[in-house]
Amino acid sequence: MKPTIYDVAKKAGVGIGTVSRVINNSSQITPETKSRVLKVIRDLRYQPHAMARGLAQNKSLMVAIILPSFTGYFYLELLRGIQQEISEHSYDIVLYNVDNPERIDIFMNRILRERRVDGMLLVSMSISEKYKDRFLRANFPIVLVDSFHKELDSVSVENEQGAYLATKHLIDQGHNKIGMIDAQLKSTPAKIRLQGYKKALKDHHLPFNKNYLLISDADTDKDGFNRQAGYEAMKQMLAMPDRPTAVFISSDVQAAGAIRALQEAGLTIPRDMAIVGFDDIELAQYLGLTTIHQPLYEMGRLAVHRLMERIKGKLPEHLDKHFSTHLVIRDSCGAKASSNSNTSAGNR
Amino acid sequence: MKPTIYDVAKKAGVGIGTVSRVINNSSQITPETKSRVLKVIRDLRYQPHAMARGLAQNKSLMVAIILPSFTGYFYLELLRGIQQEISEHSYDIVLYNVDNPERIDIFMNRILRERRVDGMLLVSMSISEKYKDRFLRANFPIVLVDSFHKELDSVSVENEQGAYLATKHLIDQGHNKIGMIDAQLKSTPAKIRLQGYKKALKDHHLPFNKNYLLISDADTDKDGFNRQAGYEAMKQMLAMPDRPTAVFISSDVQAAGAIRALQEAGLTIPRDMAIVGFDDIELAQYLGLTTIHQPLYEMGRLAVHRLMERIKGKLPEHLDKHFSTHLVIRDSCGAKASSNSNTSAGNR
DNA sequence: TCATTATATGGAAGGGCTTCCATGAAGAGG
DNA sequence: CCTCTTCATGGAAGCCCTTCCATATAATGA
Incomplete structure (x- = not known):
């Protein structure tokens, strides 16, 4: 024994x-x-014995990370940051993958009462008021990532500013019929990116044409941030009578699908359709996709850092960090790309 | 309370x-x-209370997954399978990311004695004899994935057969100077893929030229399965006096790096250099990379399935499953690709 | 009806740790 | 030399469950 x-x-x-x-x-x-x-x-x-300690001390040295379908390019870099910072605190990660939105409640419940983890990171998901209250009441440490709530710590990106940048860039290229392919508006980033798009149009005296706004996966229960959704939205856009000459797409994976649709239609990018994406996942380099870069690694680290403070019982004031984004110019927008894009390690 | x-x-x-x-x-x-x-x-x-239960029952309903730098395309699909099967058993995943090979011992030790998890999946890593013995002695459930040990359950791929297919395909295209860019031979898959390459050469009466074998990251402590390593290996290959006209590369990410090196050198694929990769990660589609497909999702599921049997105390006979691979022909090899490659959802 | 067996229930013990309180030794001060 | 602190140490109690054993009750059979 x-x-x-x-x-x-x-x-x-x-x-x-x-x-x-x-x-x-x-x-x-x-x-x-x-x-x-x-x-x-x-x-x-x-x-x-870890569990005996946990029982006696009432803590587990583990934190939950909840993400929607954790198999996505987008989360890799984020996870790297999370992982790095968490191991520096000698905590471990318990991974929960929520593919079905209904299951989120089950997780929340378990996490809150089962006390298996000391805190949680909720990624790219909004939290219901009901659970928000319960977490607050229980004083359970929680940090939102790529999402936002005014009463909870959150780490995300200047989605509006990013979308603004993207749209403005297309305007700067001389386009005036600029569409947008967005994910489902129930996703906060999707909603805010739409605002940035609209604001850019407005600031440059271009009308918002609601026919030019397509929502991916509109009538499914998915969030729309996937390739297939982008593919279909672009097909739809191409079928429009007076279609846009440029489009801002709310994520790079959707853009990947859109690009395929364009290729299948025999169209050339950016000549027939200019594109700017969002996220700057590694794939974007390969696609030559102009996109909006988010500092995912740093976001992951900061989120964990804050979570650890909460767990340690510090009572820092409410955190609401929005990292700012920047435009990465490649080939899909029609502007001249700066030469160097040979960065990032790219593991198997 | x-x-x-x-x-x-x-x-x-x-x-x-x-x-x-x-x-x-x-x-x-x-x-x-x-x-x-x-x-x-x-x-x-x-x-x-989860930990009180755990203490009393001496089990935790959690499984450790240990992977080398878990931020890699390769592991996404695998994780999906693992995740799916594990949640069906209502177990949770504790993720350990081992980037530094020395840290693996620490994990092993903790996992074995701390009893925080009921079993473990060791991915793409070989286990030292010392720990193998300790795990066996402790009767601790463990399954190797993408790796192999004759005394432990393992789920992997017919690496030799896959490498053989890849090499043979290049031979079939008329090449007779075929190089290989491999990862570090301390990695089991890398070693076995080399064997497949050699065997294919031999079976087709081509000599094995050791100058044509380049090992990625040869003098670093990384495993070589990354883009940068592929990039550098290809540069080296291009500098050779009588260089190969085709190359089999041990992973798609390495191939991605190699492709960049070729592009920078102004060479055309497959005319100046034909390439076949290995893994068939999503990226390969975008690169038009001919490669060897592995059924990662199924591998993940099977591995968990087996692990669960062990945890439940069944004593099934030793499992040593090698999934077979197949060739996916795209553009990088010079053969005509079959038209349809519009598969896989591709989440953000 | 009584003896016997089956079945539902209560609760002590035990799992391995932390923490608090009590104890005793050693050092300080006069 | 004696009293008062200070501090390292031992170990009981407690963290929240499961499980086993004992008990009470009901059901069965003759």
């Missing part, structure tokens, strides 16, 4: 309290005792 | 044992008692 703290105590000739203090390196221990106990711990290969 | 089993018992006017039996739906409970207790549970919003 695995050795317990009692075995260590007995073999070292000390009490269990002392062993516990050594493990948690309390200050009230003479160096001699400490080293004697440590030696026994090593000899016995003793390792404290 | 959160309600405990005592609160429930008291309010329902029963003993804690009874409540416990209701929770674990034991058969020995009268329907009336059961429904009364259930009602109280609902009223109190009682939820058993």
Whole structure:
């Protein structure tokens, strides 16, 4: 059987309290005792039982990360940041993948009451008021990522500014019939990107034509941020009588689908249709897609950092960080791209 | 405070044992008692404390997944399969990302003794004999994925057959100077793919020229499965006096780097250099890369399935599943591609 | 009717840790 | 030399469950 703290105590000739203090390196221990106990711990290969500790201390050293279908390019970089920062705090990640929106409630419930994790990161999902209240009441640490709520810490991106940049860039290229392919508006980023698009049009005295706004996956239960949705939206757009000459698309994966639709229609990018995407996932480089870059890695780190503060019981004021974005010019918009795009490691 | 089993018992006017039996739906409970207790549970919003259960039952309902730098295209599809199957068993995933090979020992140690998880999936990593023995001795459930050990359950791919297919395909295109860019040979798949390459050469009476074999990241501590490594290997290959006219590359991400190197050198694919990759990650479609497809989703599912059997204490015979691969012909090899490649959803 | 068996239930013990309180030794102060 | 602190240490109690054993009750059979 695995050795317990009692075995260590007995073999070292000390009490269990002392062993516990050594493990948690309390200050009230003479160096001699400490080293004697440590030696026994090593000899016995003793390792404290995680759940017993958790039970006694009422904490688990784990945080939940909830993401919608975690198999997406978009989340890779984010996860890298999260992972990095979390391991620096020697916490572990419990991954929850919510593909079905209804299941989110189940997770929330479990997470809140089962006490298996000390905090949670909710990625790209909005939280219902009901659960928001429950989390707040329970004082349960939670940070939103790529999403926003005025009463909860959140880390996201200047979606409006990014969309504005994208749209303005197309305007600067001389386009005046600029469409938008957006994801479902129930997604906060999608909604705000639409605002940025509209604002850019308005600031440049272009009318907002609602026929030029297509919503991906409009009548499905998906969020619309996927390739197929982009593909279909573009097909629809191409079928329009007086179609746009340029389009801002709310994510790079959708843009990937849109590009395919254009190719299939035998159209040339950017001549027949200029495109700007959003996210700057690695794929965008390969596609030569002009897009809006978000500092995902940093977002992940900051989110975890804040979560850790909450877990440690600090009461920092409400965080509402919006990272700013920037435009990455490649080939799909018709502007001259700056030469160098040979960055990023790109693991298998 | 959160309600405990005592609160429930008291309010329902029963003993804690009874409540416990209701929770674990034991058969020995009268329907009336059961429904009364259930009602109280609902009223109190009682939820058993996960760690207390874990401590008492000595199991955690969590499984560790250890992967090398989990931010890689390659693992997305695999994770999807894993995730799917695991949630069907209502287990949760604890994710460990091992970027530094030395840290693997730390994880192993913790996992084995801390008892925070009930089993583990070790992905794309080989296990040292020392730990293999310890896991076996402790009877700790473990399944290798994309890796192999004769004493442990493992799920991987016919790497040799795949590499053979790739190489043979290049031979069939009329090439006779075929190089290989491989990852570090300490990686099992890399080693076996090399064997497949050699075998194909041999079977077709072509000599193995060791100058034509380049190892990515040869003198770093990385595994070589990354874009930068592929980029540099290709540069090196291009500098060779009598260079190959075709190359088999051990992964698609490496191939992505290699393609860039070729583009920078102003060379055309496949005219100046034909390429076949390995993995068939989504990126390969965009690159028009001919490659070897692996059924990653299925691999993930099977691995979890087997792990669950082990956890449940079944003693199935040793599993050593090698999924077979197939060639996906696109543009980079010079053969005519079959038209349709419009598959896979591609989430953000 | 009584003895016997089956069945539902209560609750102590135990799982492995932390933490608090009590204890005793050593050091400080007069 | 004696009293008062200070501080390292031992170990009981408690964290919240499950499980086993004992008990009470009902059902069965003769």
